[in-house]
Amino acid sequence: MDLNFLDFEQPIAELEAKIEELRYVGSDNEINIGEEISRLQTKSRELTESIFSNLKSAQIAQLARHPQRPYFLDYVQRVFTDFEELHGDRAYADDQAIVGGIARLDGRPVMLIGEQKGRDTKEKVRRNFGMPRPEGYRKAKRLMEMAERFKLPILTFIDTPGAYPGVGAEERGQSEAIARNLFVMSKLKTPIVCTVIGEGGSGGALAIGVGDRMLMLEYATYSVISPEGCASILWKSAEKAPEAAEAMGLTASRLKELGLIDYIIGEPLGAAHRDVDAIAEAVKQALLNSLEHLETIPIDKLLDQRYERMMSYGNYNE
Amino acid sequence: MNWFTKLLPSRIRTETSTKKSIPEGLWDKCNACGAVLYRAEIERNLYVCPKCDHHMRVSGRWRLEHFLDEEGRIELGENLKPVDALKFKDLKKYKDRLIQAQKATDESDAMVVMQGHLKSLPVVTAAFEFRFMGGSMGAVVGERFVRAVKMAGEKRAPLICFSASGGARMQEALFSLMQMAKTSAALARLSQQGVPFISVMTDPTMGGVSASLAMLGDINVAEPNALIGFAGPRVIEQTVRETLPEGFQRSEFLLEHGAIDMIIDRRDMRDRLARLLSMMTHKPTP
Numbered sequence: 001m002d003l004n005f006l007d008f009e010q011p012i013a014e015l016e017a018k019i020e021e022l023r024y025v026g027s028d029n030e031i032n033i034g035e036e037i038s039r040l041q042t043k044s045r046e047l048t049e050s051i052f053s054n055l056k057s058a059q060i061a062q063l064a065r066h067p068q069r070p071y072f073l074d075y076v077q078r079v080f081t082d083f084e085e086l087h088g089d090r091a092y093a094d095d096q097a098i099v100g101g102i103a104r105l106d107g108r109p110v111m112l113i114g115e116q117k118g119r120d121t122k123e124k125v126r127r128n129f130g131m132p133r134p135e136g137y138r139k140a141k142r143l144m145e146m147a148e149r150f151k152l153p154i155l156t157f158i159d160t161p162g163a164y165p166g167v168g169a170e171e172r173g174q175s176e177a178i179a180r181n182l183f184v185m186s187k188l189k190t191p192i193v194c195t196v197i198g199e200g201g202s203g204g205a206l207a208i209g210v211g212d213r214m215l216m217l218e219y220a221t222y223s224v225i226s227p228e229g230c231a232s233i234l235w236k237s238a239e240k241a242p243e244a245a246e247a248m249g250l251t252a253s254r255l256k257e258l259g260l261i262d263y264i265i266g267e268p269l270g271a272a273h274r275d276v277d278a279i280a281e282a283v284k285q286a287l288l289n290s291l292e293h294l295e296t297i298p299i300d301k302l303l304d305q306r307y308e309r310m311m312s313y314g315n316y317n318e
Numbered sequence: 319m320n321w322f323t324k325l326l327p328s329r330i331r332t333e334t335s336t337k338k339s340i341p342e343g344l345w346d347k348c349n350a351c352g353a354v355l356y357r358a359e360i361e362r363n364l365y366v367c368p369k370c371d372h373h374m375r376v377s378g379r380w381r382l383e384h385f386l387d388e389e390g391r392i393e394l395g396e397n398l399k400p401v402d403a404l405k406f407k408d409l410k411k412y413k414d415r416l417i418q419a420q421k422a423t424d425e426s427d428a429m430v431v432m433q434g435h436l437k438s439l440p441v442v443t444a445a446f447e448f449r450f451m452g453g454s455m456g457a458v459v460g461e462r463f464v465r466a467v468k469m470a471g472e473k474r475a476p477l478i479c480f481s482a483s484g485g486a487r488m489q490e491a492l493f494s495l496m497q498m499a500k501t502s503a504a505l506a507r508l509s510q511q512g513v514p515f516i517s518v519m520t521d522p523t524m525g526g527v528s529a530s531l532a533m534l535g536d537i538n539v540a541e542p543n544a545l546i547g548f549a550g551p552r553v554i555e556q557t558v559r560e561t562l563p564e565g566f567q568r569s570e571f572l573l574e575h576g577a578i579d580m581i582i583d584r585r586d587m588r589d590r591l592a593r594l595l596s597m598m599t600h601k602p603t604p
Binding site: 163164165166167169170171172173174175176178179180182183184186187202203206207209210222223224225230233234235236243244247248249250255258260306307310311313314315316317318 | 397398399400401403404406407408409456457458460461464486488489490491492493494495496497498499500502503504505506507509510525526528529530531532533534546547548549550553554557558560562563566567571575576577
């Protein structure tokens with residue numbers, strides 16, 4: 001089993017292995033096997049297209065958490081220039097599960113806030129696996145209020161399994177920190193664009209997810225609880241996570257249908273990690289388009305629209 | 319064991335500790351100290367155990383009816399009915415769960431909103447019904463709360479919310495998460511209008527409700543020994559793999575850590591909130 005590929009991608013992995021093998025043979029052999037290789041490459045692409053055109057919610061959830069999936073800082077590097085990271089909540093600590101700072105997007109200054117998972121074990125621990133503590137949300141709030149003062153648009157990037165469930169986090173008011181951000185973001189006088197780039201895990205995601213435009217990557221997820229959590233509560237078994245994922249409708253396409261997000265950013269064939277430069281370019285274009293549109297709207301009208309949008313969430317009969 | 323059973327000779331004592339509850343009737347049992355109590359006496363005591371001061375859970379409607387003055391109570395948003403927009407089905411259909419909860423509680427969803435008076439001060443009140451799917455917040459709860467907020471703003475009448483909830487309603491998936499944003503945004507406007515909001519957290523107030531409207535009071539109040547927090551204690555225990563400190567996530571713990579302003583005994587709630595609100599709205603103490 002090739003660990004670069006997920007379980008449902010194994011047929012692709014086998015083909016790719018065959019291609020590699022042929023290349024190896026080809027290099028110390030006179031016979032021209034270029035044709036065979038390109039035939040297999042076409043087949044591999046077709047196979048990938050067919051597998052990816054029919055993904056189940058649980059498989060998309062796997063892609064959203066793929067260990068090679070580009071994280072917030074991968075986008076910072078490729079989409080923005082002049083990034084200056086700003087640290088700390090001014091009260092307790094600097095939570096490294098949330099990164100914030102000022103940068104330029106195509107020349108214009110913006111405030112960036114994103115949840116950051118770690119790549120290797122050491123970084124994973126330092127970033128707490130992308131699970132913010134109250135001080136992370138309070139840092140985000142501080143930076144967002146600063147952005148309002150200096151008329152910087154705010155771009156947030158959501159990628160977290162959820163807010164950290166720990167003793168210290170509870171002691172320092174995890175609930176209040178999340179609630180306060182929802183409260184503050186609903187009335188910040190600057191455009192806010194939120195992009196779900198990986199896992200949108202519940203309140204931990206929403207705490208930097210209130211804004212004027214909701215973008216979502218094709219294979220990102222956004223849900224009220226993790227499929228595993230939902231399954232273990234409602235199905236009494238975490239093994240029913242695939243069913244829970246399907247029932248909750250946590251994929252970009254479903255959430256677009258439901259009107260909960262505005263725009264899906266298409267991913268390269270085989271998902272974002274197969275071509276990070278390409279997805280970064282797509283994200284950049286989507287952000288530029290969103291900002292260009294939002295900046296034509298007078299700020300009072302923008303705030304009214306943001307408010308009305310939030311008031312419209314949910315279905316009921318009357 | 320209470321004093322009466324202690325007096326009995328052991329041979330005529332019956333073992334009652336294994337019994338979970340006493341069936342409907344004249345007597346009820348405190349599930350904290352085990353004291354057997356005369357039902358009418360408990361009710362007179364607002365469902366606070368006269369022996370150990372344990373605050374029993376009460377229904378949302380009962381709560382508001384006993385909190386507000388008897389005169390001039392008007393229910394708001396009672397015509398709002400939940401819908402199963404996602405056709406959600408786990409082991410049971412959401413639709414069936416709703417019907418079941420409606421039968422069990424006689425409520426259409428997990429929140430009751432009433433406009434009325436607290437010692438003659440005009441107020442708008444909301445209360446969660448915990449027995450309705452764990453007081454979970456779906457679209458109807460969110461909308462009823464927002465209507466309460468809007469009415470409070472319109473009438474410039476203080477808003478009081480009694481929360482008792484496990485959090486967001488999973489069967490409404492992301493729509494339920496968005497109720498956190500919706501209710502918080504409404505409260506942000508109320509705050510700009512300068513109308514007070516007192517959040518009273520009762521046992522239990524967890525997850526998405528605690529991480530939105532419940533923690534956003536101008537004044538945050540809790541009833542004694544209520545479980546209040548973001549993540550459930552079992553989830554935390556599984557994550558950090560250590561036993562949790564004594565009293566963790568209880569009202570007294572929250573007070574000590576600065577999350578709430580005060581703990582108020584249910585029997586003093588009307589007096590204390592009326593006193594606070596009269597000062598916050600520049601009126602004489604009622």
